[in-house]
Amino acid sequence: MDSGHRQRTPRTPREKYGAELRLRRIAAELTQEALGEHVVCSPTLISHFEAGRRLPSPDDAQRIDRALGTDGFFARWLQDLDTKYADHFAAVAELEQQARLIQQFALSLVPGLLQTDDYARAVFRSYRANHRPEDLDRAVVIRTERARVLEGPDRPVLWTLLDEAVLRRRVGGGQVMAGQLHRIAELAEEGRLRLHVLPFGAGAHALMQSLLTLMSFEDAAPVAYVEGLLTGHLLDEPALVRESQTSYALALSDALSREESLALVRAAAEEHERGQQH
Incomplete structure (x- = not known):
């Protein structure tokens, strides 16, 4: 690797989930505040979802799909990310x-x-x-x-x-x-x-x-x-x-x-x- 190239931070599956959520939200021309209103949660929680720090609940994921028109995409992906850890x-x-x-x-x-x-x-x-x-x-x-x-x-x-x-x-x-x-x-x-x-x-x-x-x-x-x-x-x-x-x-x-x-x-x-x- 080129020593002048700054190494990336490793991305976990939940971080990839969050990054995709952010891309889809921006494509839908929604702010975090606007998406939070659809999901019935705070913009801060949406920020945590997008950063991979938290995962939405199954109900939240369904509301995200409805708000973004993603046809169950985030709800289905969440099932693969459901973790047994804190x-x-x-x-x-x-x-x-x-x-x-x-x-x-x-x-x-x-x-x-x-x-x-x-x-x-x-x-x-x-x-x-x-x-x-x-x-x-x-x-x-x-x-x-x-x-x-x-x-x-x-x-x-x-x-x-x-x-x-x-x-x-x-x-x-x-x-x-x-x-x-x-x-x-x-x-x-x-x-x-x-x-x-x-x-x-x-x-x-x-x-x-x-x-x-x-x-x-x-x-x-x-x-x-x-x-x-x-x-x-x-x-x-x-x-x-x-x-x-x-x-x-x-x-x-x-x-x-x-x-x-x-x-x-x-x-x-x-x-x-x-x-x-x-």
């Missing part, structure tokens, strides 16, 4: 499928791509006040399906940086936790991920305020993703992505070596198996 994470899950390099940092729990079924079930159970077994089963299956991106010859290069707190917090009991840590160690030993641990002894570090995922692509600009309770932010502004990359590099520089990290993960797994607490 709105703030749906685009991230799509981009994981395109990434050639994923660098993830976890502050307090094992990243979703690496979670075992038992660990994931314990995580989901912890924040659902009235959980039903079938709901937990579905959530675990969805998370397991995400991890398939790590299988096959075209899987992305995966770097995983874990705060030591991830190893020490006993999720699901000693045996579940031990199984989870052994799984991470096995993936590292097989060369399927590059593993580093930030020990408590490192003190303050550049990522101690948030989890972070960086994704790089063959034909698009890199992105960063940060997440908090019930919310997440996908960052594509070049300056913010560069700052996120710098923070990751700084934290990585404070981490243990691969060999030391693997030994610590294995030792923590054995401690959980013996029921020891920290």
